[in-house]
Amino acid sequence: MSMVDLEKVPDVGPREEPVRRSDAEGCLAVAVRIPVRIVVLVLVVPVRMVWDALVVAGRFLRDTVLRPVGRALAWLGRAVFVWPLVGLWRYAVVPLAKGVGWLGNVLLVVPVVWLYRWVLTPVGHAVVWFFTRVGEVLAAIGRGLYAGLAWLVRYLVLVPAAWLVRYLVVVPAVWLYTWVLTPVGHVLAWCGRGLVWCGRQVARGVGLVVTGVGFVLYWTVRVLLVLPALAVWRWVLAPVGRVLAVVGREVVDALGHAWRIAGHVSRAVGGFLGALLRWTVVEPVRWVYRSVLTPVGHAVRDTVLRPLAEAGRSAGRAARQALASARLSVRQARADVRRMLFGAPAERQPVARREPSAAEARTLGSSTTALTKD
Template identity: 65%
Template sequence: MDLHKPPAEPAQQQLAQHQSAHQRPARQSPEGQTPEGCLVVAIRLPVRIVVLVLVVPVRMVWDALVVAGRFLKDTVLRPVGRALGWVARAVFVWPFIGLWRYVVVPLGRALAWLGNVLVVVPLGWLHRHVLTPLGHALVWLARGIGSVLALLMTGMYTALAWLVRYLVVVPAVWLYTWVLAPVGRAVAWCAKGLVRGVVLLATGLGVALYWILRVLFVLPALALWRWVLVPVWRFLAVVGREVGEALGHAWRVAGRISLAVGRALGTLFRWILVEPVRWFHRAVLTPVGHAVRDAVLRPAAEAARSVGRATRLALASARESARQARADFRRMLFGEPERAEAVDGREPLGLEARTLDSSTTALTKD
């Protein structure tokens, strides 16, 4: 416990803090939102109650449909889909793969080889030995003719240029300088004066029309928006927001209720049907199955294995007898086959192999 009291603040500092507290704006709620009005609070509770009553049956039906859909997907749709996929592959995919791999691809390669031999190679030979020399000859001939035509055209172009200059260009320049330019300047001055008058007239009409539209339409529309539509929109926004929040809250609450009801129904189903079936399987079917397996199935399996072994031995002896009979028949017809002499693949023993200890090399020879 602190026994020392803080020193008293001066009167001027207390007065300044009191004034700043009065001038400070109102604090917002911890979530950063302004305090809600009585209209919002009055709308929220009845809306949430009505929405909860309407949403709980819908949520329970939705959860039941989800559970049924998952069970149907796991037990029916997925195996059927796998079977249909396998059938589709066996009926459509594998035949087309075999047709492509063993018919279309070899046929395409054969056609490509034939096209290369019958078309590409002859065309290449024709291009190299016929068309290329003929093209070179035509190019040389065209160059000669072009040179002659160029000489002729140069003279004609010079004469034509002189005629055009003195018969067309010079008269056109004189006409533009002394006739068209003065007329164009006069027309431009008249057009500028007309445009200025039209602009002044349009400006006066625009100002008058602006004030007429502002007084007749803009100001009434602005008053309607500010004093009628904005308050109505704010009220509708509050109602819509509260309805949306009520729907979300009701959907979550209905989910919890539906989960509790589903767990209760699952527990009841387990104790009424699943546990008796499990007890019957464990206490009745399992001992009966073990007894049938030990008394019937195992002896039958042993007898079947014994019969299979005897059958395999009989078949093996029959195959050996048939093989021996074929060998005897072949010897009787063709005689004994000649036996190849065994050849020793090792080095001869008469000559010693060259080793590091021997003195048969050129450096260690005596």
């Protein structure tokens, strides 16, 4: 291996420049961030807690008041408006419309169709045939008249008129164009070219003057207006805008962080208040209900309510039996009074059966039947 090979440097490709982060922060952003976040956090925490309290109250109100009221109003609206209208449409309007449609079909459509098919259509065909034949006759007569008039106009009017126009108009016009208008036109064209050349020269001079005036006005406006405005934009407005953009971005970020932190704080406060309410109100009430009220209620139910219920049911059964006995006694007394006043009702006479009795029926060992017996 030679010294030239040792001195060769391996090709590692083009050197890449370090990537600059687009979110690089300067000292101004770092200096503004902490105070802004502290101030915004102090201002946002009460707002977030009030907002969470309103959200909880709104959800409670929605679940306990608004939703049941809305369901009741919806049911009432259906009962008052929808169901009567549906019933009216289904059982009154639709049958009435079907009846009117059937009646209209029977009274109007069927007679009109019959009239169109068996009266108007034959009459129309006859009228069309008649006018077609009359039109053919009139067309034949018109074609004959047109041919005669065309021959007369051609040989009595057009041919003489064409000869007169040719020799009175065309020939003099061609002579006038050839020997008068053409020379005059050449002269006028030469004069026009001269005037155009003069106008071009005048326009070029005016253009030079306008260009000079425009150049002077351009540099005057640039020096007096554009360059000062550009300097104000570059050295005043742009830095102030960057500073305001940094401050605004930090304020927006601080609002986001403060809102999230306030949410955690509000959740912690809500959990603490919920636990406090649970251990100070709910759990004592539950213990009282479970340990005091429930045994007392069971004891009252077993010692007072159930015996009273049994006594009430027994009294009810006795009252029903007494009422039944009283009704039976009244019914019997009424029957006895009717019997004493009007007598016993007549007994029903037995109805003769259509089948013969056992003595009159036909038997196998006897020739006498119910039909041949005297």
